[in-house]
Amino acid sequence: MALYPSQEWCDEWKNALNNDPAVAETGKNWGVGFNGNWIFQVEPGSGLEKTAYVYLEAAAGQCTDAQILGDPAAKDPGFLVIGSYSDFKPVVKGEKDFIEGVVKGTFKIKGDMAKIMRNAKFIRAVANSISSFKNEYLGE
Amino acid sequence: MPNIDDFIRPKEWVSDFVSDMGKVLRRWGQERYVPIRQQVDEDWREHKLIKPLMKEVLVDLGINSAFFPAEAGGTDMPEPMALTTVICEELARIDSGLCTACICSVWGLTPMILKPHRNMELCLEFGPKFCGDELYVGCHAMTEPASGADVENMGRLRGKTIQTTATLEGEDWVINGHKIWPTNSGTVGDLYVVVCTTKKGSTDPNDFALVLVPADAEGVSVGNPYQKCGMSADMNTDIWFDHVRVPKRYRLHGPGDDLKYWRRAISIGNIASAAMCVGIMKSVYEIIKKWTTERIIAGKPLKEHSMVADMLSEVAILIESASAWKWCYARDLDHPEISGWDPWDERFVLKTRGLALYANNAVERACSRAMDFMGSYGYAREFDIEKHWRDQKVIGLWMGGKGLKTLENARYWYDLETL
Numbered sequence: 001m002a003l004y005p006s007q008e009w010c011d012e013w014k015n016a017l018n019n020d021p022a023v024a025e026t027g028k029n030w031g032v033g034f035n036g037n038w039i040f041q042v043e044p045g046s047g048l049e050k051t052a053y054v055y056l057e058a059a060a061g062q063c064t065d066a067q068i069l070g071d072p073a074a075k076d077p078g079f080l081v082i083g084s085y086s087d088f089k090p091v092v093k094g095e096k097d098f099i100e101g102v103v104k105g106t107f108k109i110k111g112d113m114a115k116i117m118r119n120a121k122f123i124r125a126v127a128n129s130i131s132s133f134k135n136e137y138l139g140e
Numbered sequence: 141m142p143n144i145d146d147f148i149r150p151k152e153w154v155s156d157f158v159s160d161m162g163k164v165l166r167r168w169g170q171e172r173y174v175p176i177r178q179q180v181d182e183d184w185r186e187h188k189l190i191k192p193l194m195k196e197v198l199v200d201l202g203i204n205s206a207f208f209p210a211e212a213g214g215t216d217m218p219e220p221m222a223l224t225t226v227i228c229e230e231l232a233r234i235d236s237g238l239c240t241a242c243i244c245s246v247w248g249l250t251p252m253i254l255k256p257h258r259n260m261e262l263c264l265e266f267g268p269k270f271c272g273d274e275l276y277v278g279c280h281a282m283t284e285p286a287s288g289a290d291v292e293n294m295g296r297l298r299g300k301t302i303q304t305t306a307t308l309e310g311e312d313w314v315i316n317g318h319k320i321w322p323t324n325s326g327t328v329g330d331l332y333v334v335v336c337t338t339k340k341g342s343t344d345p346n347d348f349a350l351v352l353v354p355a356d357a358e359g360v361s362v363g364n365p366y367q368k369c370g371m372s373a374d375m376n377t378d379i380w381f382d383h384v385r386v387p388k389r390y391r392l393h394g395p396g397d398d399l400k401y402w403r404r405a406i407s408i409g410n411i412a413s414a415a416m417c418v419g420i421m422k423s424v425y426e427i428i429k430k431w432t433t434e435r436i437i438a439g440k441p442l443k444e445h446s447m448v449a450d451m452l453s454e455v456a457i458l459i460e461s462a463s464a465w466k467w468c469y470a471r472d473l474d475h476p477e478i479s480g481w482d483p484w485d486e487r488f489v490l491k492t493r494g495l496a497l498y499a500n501n502a503v504e505r506a507c508s509r510a511m512d513f514m515g516s517y518g519y520a521r522e523f524d525i526e527k528h529w530r531d532q533k534v535i536g537l538w539m540g541g542k543g544l545k546t547l548e549n550a551r552y553w554y555d556l557e558t559l
Contacts, residue, residue: 097210097216099215099216099217100216100218102155102157103155103157103158103217103218103219103223104155104218104219105155105156105157108156109156109157109160112164113157113160113161113163113164114161114164114168114200114201114202116157117161117164117201117202117203117205117206117215118199118200118201118202120202120205120210120214120215120216121210121213121271124210
């Protein structure tokens with residue numbers, strides 16, 4: 001049981017991603033020839049006291065790094081997703097669709113939208129992998 | 141200084157993602173399409189230039205897969221009209237023919253792929269083709285030579301004039317008939333959504349049928365492309381169905397529901413048509429703004445002359461009003477829980493006819509007024525006003541033409557009983 005967000009949780013996520021055939025299959029073109037790395041900026045609320053930055057490095061269907069960043073400027077992601085802790089939690093729990101949240105504006109996203117559209121299957125697989133392991137949450 | 145992004149687009153209705161997709165399409169259009177836009181007009185017969193560009197939009201930018209369910213490989217975008225509206229505006233600003241070809245790839249499939257009336261079996265069968273790495277194009281085959289727009293006049297004619305038949309023989313539908321003018325017919329389309337009747341002359345909604353027919357099915361043949369006034373990127377031919385057999389499961393829903401959910405496609409078509417008109421008008425706005433600013437007459441920019449300012453004002457008002465109206469109806473379709481409209485409501489179809497008609501008239505007026513003030517320069521190919529002027533006309537002719545749009549709008553607002 002890993003606390004979201006924490007380094008332990010990031011390690012679990014990386015492990016889940018690298019053992020998920022759907023991620024490997026749908027992500028084989030992701031990050032190839034472009035920066036496919038992400039920072040998820042989780043805004044405070046619902047038990048989270050200060051902004052957390054989850055960094056995910058993904059290319060060719062593999063996750064090579066997942067970590068909590070102390071300083072978001074330490075990395076140069078291709079995609080930045082900004083949302084509140086209360087909005088991220090249902091996605092992590094597998095209760096809400098991440099892409100729907102992006103499209104409806106629940107999450108702000110910076111990066112190449114065409115890559116998101118073209119690789120929706122991979123992004124959905126990445127989001128689904130989060131709910132494949134058990135988590136615990138702040139404020140619950 | 142205001143620009144095309146200052147015309148009405150309610151920020152609370154359009155997410156950043158959807159707006160950003162618009163920017164992606166705009167950037168793509170500037171880089172990839174505009175440099176060869178004039179050449180596309182000469183490519184009407186073979187589509188050598190156009191098909192690779194369609195692939196870039198439909199496959200590489202993900203438009204073909206946007207509304208397919210995730211299980212079928214799609215993006216499963218919520219609020220389909222918000223994105224459709226932005227796509228239509230941006231692509232039509234570049235070339236309304238290209239916009240038509242791209243958006244019609246999935247238009248006929250909307251009764252099959254949109255929630256809550258998805259046919260998941262068919263989505264799973266055809267989704268991988270539409271959402272794959274190769275170009276796979278849909279075509280909505282409605283219009284027929286004998287009855288023209290009558291097919292769409294379901295409110296009064298109720299399918300009575302549909303001559304293309306679907307006859308159930310064992311486990312197959314056998315399709316016979318002749319369609320004319322569908323977008324993406326000829327050598328472009330891979331899958332037709334064919335409007336049929338199961339009983340010629342019937343007005344029973346149960347006899348209205350939407351049947352999928354792969355373009356390579358035995359018994360399908362197509363004519364040569366029509367050379368038109370404009371919209372060269374939209375290929376239109378005849379299609380003949382001569383005892384074409386397709387599996388029984390290729391009927392999208394079945395008796396009653398085919399017509400019911402097809403109505404949603406018609407409302408989508410009306411709103412998308414209006415969005416295309418807005419896109420064209422935004423391009424016109426950009427052209428005339430530049431022209432009337434840079435051209436000096438009697439010692440001052442053209443736009444500083446009162447008669448010209450009158451024209452500029454009118455064009456801006458046409459854009460603003462058509463844009464606002466279109467967003468309202470797009471919102472109504474995307475949010476039935478707010479609007480109270482079922483997306484397939486027959487009366488909503490009638491209502492959206494008014495929007496399409498208004499936007500058709502607006503874009504025709506805007507192009508014409510712009511040309512009036514640019515004179516022969518507007519008539520010259522160099523400035524693209526004449527292209528928009530030629531291209532836009534067909535938006536008023538399709539989907540029943542202005543006559544049907546007028547009648548149905550009046551039918552909605554005045555409860556006409558005989559028209």
